Amino acid sequence: MDLLGRLDWLDPLDPLEPGPSPYRVPLPTLGRMTSQAQPQPQPPADTRAGAAVKAADRAHVFHSWSAQGLIDPLAVAGAEGSYFWDYDGKRYLDFTSGLVFTNIGYQHPRVVAAIQEQAGKLTTFAPAFAIEARSEAARLIAERTPGDLDKIFFTNGGAEAIENAVRMARLHTGRPKVLSAYRSYHGGTATAINVTGDPRRWPSDSGTSGVVHFWAPFLYRTPFYATTEAEEAERALRHLEDTIAFEGPGTVAAIVLETIPGTAGIMVPPPGYLAGVREICDRYGIVFVLDEVMSGFGRTGKWFAAEHFDVVPDLLTFAKGVNSGYVPLGGVAISAGIAATFETRPYPGGLTYSGHPLACAAAVATIGVMADEGVVEQAARIGEDVIGPGLRELAERHPSVGEVRGLGAFWALDLVRDPATREPLVPYNATGEANAPMAAFAAACKARGLWPFVNMNRTHVVPPCNISQAEAKEGLAVLDEALSVADGFLA
Template sequence: MEQTIKREETTLKVDEIKKYDKQYNLHSWSAQSKLNPMVITKAEGIYFWDEKGKRYYDMSSQLVNLNIGYGNKKVIEAIKDQAEKLAFTGPGNAIDVRSELAKKVIEIAPDNMGKVFFTLGGADSNENAIKMARMVTGKYKIFSRYRSYHGSTFGAANLTGEPRRYTCEPGIPGFVKFFDPYVYQEKIEFKSEEEASKYYVNKLREQITYEGADTVAAIVLETVTGSNGVIIPPKGYLEGVRALCDEFNIIMICDEVMAGWGRTGEWFACNNWNVKPDIITFAKGVTCGYVPLGGVIVSKEIAKHFDDNVLMCGLTYSAHPIGCAAGCATIDVYKEEKLIENSREMGKVLGAELEKLKAKHASVGDVRYIGLFSAVELVRNKETREPMVPYGKDPEKVMSKLVGMLKEKGFSTYSHESCILVAPPLIIKENEIKEAMAILDEVLDYADTLTH
């Protein structure tokens, strides 16, 4: 009997869902004619099911945002209650959930932070953060890294360093790229993390000098690089960037859209290094995708600047009541279910499993992990560290095939360049990690056949 998906006034059969999807929807980052989208029928915990009743481990938390997993009743009830109480009011008004969420965010942010500007998502957050930096400093250049993704709107795409920025070029004047502390693929053999950090920070200093320090408004960096390979800053790196920003009066912006909200085992990833940015951007884990919400957290000093200077930022749905209600409930869930602590503890389990894969498989060049945020970097040759696919290209669809093989076996995630992301919901248990990683282990046997 064919499965149906019911709504109050419609009942769609699975074949109709797929037909209408392809006929009327545009899917991101895809050539539409080649798509064969899965129909999702239900989800619970760390799992979701397709139209055939097949269960999948969600090992990327969808887009590394579903930290509390599927079906959390507390958040669902908060959304329902707010919709009945006050579904919408303009962002110029003060309401209970907006005030409550702002207070909750500032209480868990680094202690130099003062206020929050709420947005709809990560790209919105980054767009507004760079506008604020320009307004505060009176300068116009924005530094960001090559292996970065900050969003696909025009400003956020110019901020982005990786190939998804290309369609927005020629770009906006003033955006400058610098190199990441990508130690694994660096041609220099460093004796220590500290030595690597010194090298990268000195090169950044040199670039600031060449660009003119009096023109640089902000340095923007994912605290831990996300989709571009979970590149974890070596010891001393973030502290070095902070020092450069202090020296040259540059705003330090940490993009924590993906790395924030417990993903690295801390409320915000910068806490792992005790570094205090001037601005933190966030989204994803604040509501875990139950409804859209993002935000820009600014330091007390920047907040004070806008006491007497007009904040030229605005969004119709800024601080949307339903989003704020979901955010309040989500923060409560993190605390009540001890998900920050679970991220740390289960991160150790995940890290141990990843190290086993690295030791076993010829195709695994490097594994990087912090909390429940990790990547498996695949190579053709462990000695030369030749990537599994060339940068920005996958002519033989190798990574697509590997991700497809994982999905076929019930392990859902995505890849970027030569890296497979492993970032499960923060509610995951030890046995679930080991069961899922056994699937990855099996698929990596095929990847090994591509090495030389």
């Protein structure tokens, strides 16, 4: 069967199936990227090889964010486009984009070829030298960042980008404190995990890192008793300014925000909020850092999510979609004012693999693919024409869906136990039996060939930005069926 060809539907006698879905459409072979080579046939099942991969993993791989004895990782045999498959031959439509990084899907031939070509030319070189792939990647990124963010400091990923952005802000201002939102995730390294607001911070929170958390706007679960977006924005800005006043404006180096929070729930900020934060930062001489590690490079239907709000930060962090995750790469885009601080003063930071040639070659090719194939525009269209309307229709059909929110290829369903009270389907940071409803929902998705992104009481819809309409509808049909399982847990 062609990799991007038709996926067989569920057995009509499946007891979990609620009935015909409006999203169920026959899926022809998909010529989704006409400039690509034709997809290769999926290899036959090889359960023996899969068992060997799994055994080696369980014997030697220490997995992140996991109790090692309680996990059962899927052994993946291959991937292409919007799909991956296991050694048993089962194929999954990936509604996670890996960890929201395969913005152009898996194994795009142009990017694979660029990595191979760079490996044949110059596999690696130290960061102190000028290298063609590094220079070109920096130029292409700077062309697309908003405002005067024209200097690029390369890192290996998003957490290191936040580490260095905070260091730059502290050195630029001479101040120690950083403010960030409770509903946020900024990475797992020492500073980044303290800047993070979600529970992954708790085991590693030093309490002395100079980070102060505050409430950012989120109307559906407002901490400000707001009833409109305008009220939520105004009250959230007042709360932020009060926090700064009580912390001491002269002690605050930076405010760090995800332009649109990702793992924490894809809460699109209300109109005027980010512009208000920009004004507060200007008034108090605070560096404004926008984290676009997840929301950047087409994910929201713009090159960067900041474009939706007409704001320019002083520092912008990126990673993930910059090269679709094919080789680890991240970075900080730096404004002219902050770059000037280090014009004659050495910047005290660096990484052995900063701007690695293979990673930068992948970024150059990825940006080229996105420009040539209209990937950013496709993300905007698929969000406006298919995913957004489709998810809102699912919300009308399923009482477990409390809210639909998102942009482009960046969406979340907030699942609830009681639509009237908005009680989450599972408690905050639930584990074990308390998390059973979300575990059942996820299992129903996987049984039907959809790999979901599930976090707390939410499922995020974050497929590749160039997913086709047919593929998106295929995923919506599976969500329709799996949400019937979530409906069964309503109070």
